[in-house]
Amino acid sequence: MVKVKFCGLKRPCDIAWANELHPDYAGFVFAGTKRRVSDETAAALRRELDPSIPAVGVFVDDELPHMASLVKKGVIQLIQLHGQEEDALVQQLQTELGVPVIKAFSIANQDDIKRALESRADYILLDQGKGGTGKAFDWSLLKEIDRPYFLAGGLTPQNAAQAAKLRPYALDVSSGIETDGVKDRDKMTLFMTTLGVYRR
């Protein structure tokens, strides 16, 4: 069964729609500009989110104390590192905070895949560019993968089934379920219904 992460949730209605559609993970982005949420907004959204949906905090080369404070307050249950973070930080987060760590890698060639496979993170996330770009990388690079991975970058309701056939652990979508820069309930619904047969 392929899992789904809806990333970049930032409004109360995004949370209401996630609660209806029940993805396996909900992502709050603490980086960039377009989808960035403050710690206070993320805390308020977490309170509204179905308690059974784990929230993933997405960070780019952030400070450990910032990530730790969000974990300790119960705002996030997993950490996603989307910058140049090294294995040493991944290990520190795992041991000091006791939460699963997802490490994102930008994939352009087989060497990038090899680097990702060597990561000590609990999960690897294979993406295009810096994250949240709405663009896909070349999925033919995924042939040799022998560990569970989140597939991200340019996923949409139209290509979700094709992506699920690659048998990733999870599909991570943000831009493809948006219209005019905000989450779109119809696209979120279509993404989930399209995947119905792959989620049983």
Ligand SMILES: O=C(O)c1ccccc1NCC(=O)[C@H](O)[C@H](O)COP(=O)(O)O
């Ligand atoms: O979404 C952002 O603005 C963002 C900024 C900086 C780092 C990561 C970011 N997003 C991560 C994600 O939303 C997902 O992990 C993934 O990249 C989604 O990509 P896409 O569906 O192509 O928007």
